[in-house]
Amino acid sequence: MFVDTHAHLTDKAFKENLNQIIEKANDSMVKEIITSGFDLSSSVEAVELAGQYDNIYASIGFYPEYADDFSKEIEDKIEKLGGNQKVVAIGEIGLQYTDGMPSHERQKEVFLRQIKLAKRLNKPIIIHCRDAYGDMITLLKDNKEYLTSGTLHCYSGSYEIAVEAIKLGFYISVGGVSTFKNAQNVREMLKKVPLDRMILETDCPYLTPHPYRGQLNMPSFIPTIAQSLAQLKGVDIQTVADTTTINARRLFKI
Numbered sequence: 001m002f003v004d005t006h007a008h009l010t011d012k013a014f015k016e017n018l019n020q021i022i023e024k025a026n027d028s029m030v031k032e033i034i035t036s037g038f039d040l041s042s043s044v045e046a047v048e049l050a051g052q053y054d055n056i057y058a059s060i061g062f063y064p065e066y067a068d069d070f071s072k073e074i075e076d077k078i079e080k081l082g083g084n085q086k087v088v089a090i091g092e093i094g095l096q097y098t099d100g101m102p103s104h105e106r107q108k109e110v111f112l113r114q115i116k117l118a119k120r121l122n123k124p125i126i127i128h129c130r131d132a133y134g135d136m137i138t139l140l141k142d143n144k145e146y147l148t149s150g151t152l153h154c155y156s157g158s159y160e161i162a163v164e165a166i167k168l169g170f171y172i173s174v175g176g177v178s179t180f181k182n183a184q185n186v187r188e189m190l191k192k193v194p195l196d197r198m199i200l201e202t203d204c205p206y207l208t209p210h211p212y213r214g215q216l217n218m219p220s221f222i223p224t225i226a227q228s229l230a231q232l233k234g235v236d237i238q239t240v241a242d243t244t245t246i247n248a249r250r251l252f253k254i
């Protein structure tokens with residue numbers, strides 16, 4: 001079996017046929033799914049959805065893109081929501097240094113506040129990072145006392161930063177990008193990262209794996225990602241399934 005450790009099942013793209021999507025995942029041996037929030041309302045929705053299905057769990061948090069909207073009130077609400085037993089992680093949280101985003105200082109502040117919140121709740125964190133890997137790893141290293149554990153979601157950075165993160169107790173999440181034709185650098189990095197520090201994710205409805213690009217991404221595509229990783233690592237798909245499932249269970253305590 002597989003675990004899809006990062007999906008956005010509350011996305012409007014799934015609204016019409018969510019039951020079918022979840023059944024299809026089940027038929028594809030994707031037996032557990034963590035659905036992720038990115039602001040307060042999507043986090044509330046993620047927890048509600050997790051409450052409706054035994055095999056769906058929730059991750060809650062505030063995305064760097066919205067860092068300017070974060071407040072003490074929202075922080076308190078997320079913390080309260082974190083008391084729900086289906087909440088298995090704080091995320092996605094992190095840094096995104098692309099154009100038009102909140103200031104780097106503000107993003108770092110909001111990221112750190114949520115790292116501390118995860119520590120209070122004793123939950124792992126799911127990190128979203130784009131064009132900010134240097135600052136991310138520095139922030140994590142400088143705040144070791146607040147770290148629980150976690151994962152670098154849809155990781156596409158360098159092998160060296162992956163190693164630093166693993167030393168801090170993190171896992172590396174492998175998603176559809178690893179199958180893209182133009183992602184040779186990601187595959188080279190993943191070849192070197194040990195499988196026993198990897199977990200799988202779709203990030204659906206985004207980042208559909210090759211050869212299904214153009215279609216809506218969904219959790220049932222996890223075996224496609226696993227097959228590509230198996231080939232990269234020179235192991236069979238069952239080994240990828242078993243190892244990544246054990247890792248996901250250990251990390252998220254599911």
Ligand code: NI
Binds near residue numbers: 006008092203
């Ligand atoms: Ni995501």
